[in-house]
Amino acid sequence: MTVQSGELRSAPRTAAPPSQVLLNPGPVNVDERVREVLRHPDVCHREPEAADLMRNVRAKATAICGGGAEHTSVLFAGSGTAALEAVISSVIPADGKLLVLHNGHYAERVSRIAAVHGIAQQRLEFGWTQPFDLDRVDAALAADPGITHVGMVHHETSTGMLNPLSEVGRLVARHGRSLLVDAISSLGAEELDVVADHVDWCVGTANKCLEGLPGASFACAPRALLEQLSTVPPRTFYLDLHGHYASQEHVDAPLFTPAVQALYALDRALDLSLEETVSRRSARYAGLSMLLREHLVRHGLEPLLTPEHSASSVTVFRLPEDIDYTHLHDRLKEAGFVIYGCPPPLGRVCRIATMGNLSEAQVRRFLDAFDQVVAALRATASQH
Numbered sequence: 001m002t003v004q005s006g007e008l009r010s011a012p013r014t015a016a017p018p019s020q021v022l023l024n025p026g027p028v029n030v031d032e033r034v035r036e037v038l039r040h041p042d043v044c045h046r047e048p049e050a051a052d053l054m055r056n057v058r059a060k061a062t063a064i065c066g067g068g069a070e071h072t073s074v075l076f077a078g079s080g081t082a083a084l085e086a087v088i089s090s091v092i093p094a095d096g097k098l099l100v101l102h103n104g105h106y107a108e109r110v111s112r113i114a115a116v117h118g119i120a121q122q123r124l125e126f127g128w129t130q131p132f133d134l135d136r137v138d139a140a141l142a143a144d145p146g147i148t149h150v151g152m153v154h155h156e157t158s159t160g161m162l163n164p165l166s167e168v169g170r171l172v173a174r175h176g177r178s179l180l181v182d183a184i185s186s187l188g189a190e191e192l193d194v195v196a197d198h199v200d201w202c203v204g205t206a207n208k209c210l211e212g213l214p215g216a217s218f219a220c221a222p223r224a225l226l227e228q229l230s231t232v233p234p235r236t237f238y239l240d241l242h243g244h245y246a247s248q249e250h251v252d253a254p255l256f257t258p259a260v261q262a263l264y265a266l267d268r269a270l271d272l273s274l275e276e277t278v279s280r281r282s283a284r285y286a287g288l289s290m291l292l293r294e295h296l297v298r299h300g301l302e303p304l305l306t307p308e309h310s311a312s313s314v315t316v317f318r319l320p321e322d323i324d325y326t327h328l329h330d331r332l333k334e335a336g337f338v339i340y341g342c343p344p345p346l347g348r349v350c351r352i353a354t355m356g357n358l359s360e361a362q363v364r365r366f367l368d369a370f371d372q373v374v375a376a377l378r379a380t381a382s383q384h
Contacts, residue, residue: 020333021362024340025157025185025314026208028356030265031272034212037264045260051252057263058218058248060270064210064278065183065202065220066193073220074245077259080184080205081109082239083217087180087201088151089117090241091225093232096148097121098180099140101168104128105158105343106182110151117235122147128345129159131309134167141175149178155186155311158343159304160351162190162311169198178225184208184217188273189282189313189355200225206262209281209313209355212269215262223249286312288354288363295367296352299374304349313355319348327377335369 022029043050054075061073076083088110092098098119100111103126114121124140126132132152141147150172154165165181172179180201183192187202188209194202202220206212219241226249229242238256247255273281293303293315304316319325328350329339340351354363 018336021337021358021366022356023352023354023358023366024338025351025353025355026205027214028207028211028353029358030211030213030269031357033272034265034269037268038213038261040261040264043260045254045257050254050258050260053260053263053267054248054254054258055252057216057267057270060267060274061204061218062220064188064270064273065199065204066195066197067220067222068195070222070224071194071220072223072226072245072249073218074226074241074248075254075258075263076217076219076239076244077215077257077262078217079214080182080203080208080217083205083219084110084182084184084203085113086236086239086241086244087203087219088113088119089235089239090229090232091178091180091201092119092149097144097146099124099137099144099147099150099177101132101137101150101152101163102126103130103132103159103163104153104156104161106153106156106184107151110153110182114151120146129161129304131161132163132168134164134171137168138171138175141172141177147177149180151180151182153182153185154192155183155190155314157185157311157314157351157353158316159346160310160314160316161305162186162309165192165199166197169196173198185314185355186311188278189285190311191278191282194220206266206269209285210266210269210273211355211357212266213262215259216266282312285354288358288360289313289315291360291363292352292354292367296370299371304346314351314353316342316346316349316351319350321348322378322381323374324377325350328373331373331377332366332369335373337366337369 058073098121100123178200184205187204205217207214226245234240244255300320301317342349
């Protein structure tokens with residue numbers, strides 16, 4: 001088609017949304033010191049400065065996972081699911097089998113990724129909102145010597161459940177199997193140590209508890225296990241874990257074009273995470289979560305989980321019968337606050353996260369807005 005002069009017009013610019021307090025479980029509000037890194041000059045990903053950046057981020061990601069000199073991290077341009085799929089599709093050999101510890105939506109994602117790649121698996125179902133039964137895990141591993149890997153989600157954000165990583169790690173190690181952990185929503189705010197917890201494959205992302213920006217994720221593992229992947233035929237091209245590792249480790253260059261600006265932001269975010277420490281960040285998140293829970297319980301919302309099974313950064317609440325989630329979400333967004341829905345199996349609930357660069361003052365403003373919105377919704381309902 002020939003385009004005549006004057007036929008094309010500039011599309012109207014999309015207005016930037018107003019500043020919002022994100023109470024969804026990622027992406028999160030970030031420190032201004034992370035955001036300002038986006039002003040870094042454009043960089044070619046094949047130049048020495050990009051190589052320096054990748055080395056720094058890999059080292060800091062490994063440190064936040066608790067890894068030492070025998071561990072390293074492999075970077076990916078993509079969400080946490082990209083790194084998760086790279087690990088699942090790459091580390092389990094053709095004659096291997098994955099045991100999926102299943103108690104929520106993101107465990108279902110682990111299972112679905114394995115199914116897409118034709119990987120043999122066994123799902124050990126505990127039920128949404130139910131903690132792992134370690135005796136059943138022990139029995140499953142004892143009964144099936146064909147299981148080579150165990151996959152679990154550390155923080156199951158669909159319910160706010162924090163699963164018992166240390167206990168599972170010890171159990172899997174005792175059976176001589178390999179543990180694969182989705183730590184996408186826990187890393188940086190929940191205690192995790194790949195050495196002490198016997199984690200062979202740990203998956204993390206930038207834009208949740210590490211308080212970076214979307215576009216970068218990683219997998220942390222022992223170098224020896226990454227080297228052994230050279231004998232495992234890849235199931236994918238772009239997400240071949242060994243290919244990315246070999247390029248980053250031995251060529252000192254990315255296999256494909258990385259999200260360079262997101263990596264600069266992650267580099268700064270990791271500095272801030274390591275400076276704050278995981279224990280202090282966890283305490284900060286937990287304090288804000290407690291503030292939320294105590295206030296909302298007084299107003300008729302019931303937490304889905306008891307405190308002993310809850311992560312520090314996400315709480316799922318059952319909604320009263322007279323409050324519709326969509327109306328609640330939309331009115332709160334108009335007030336500058338974003339909350340999150342939940343997968344259908346949980347019924348009438350909402351998720352409210354305290355991960356990210358949030359202050360107590362912001363959470364208190366949210367609670368004031370919540371009270372006003374609920375009062376308005378109930379007043380409207382009473383008129384009908």
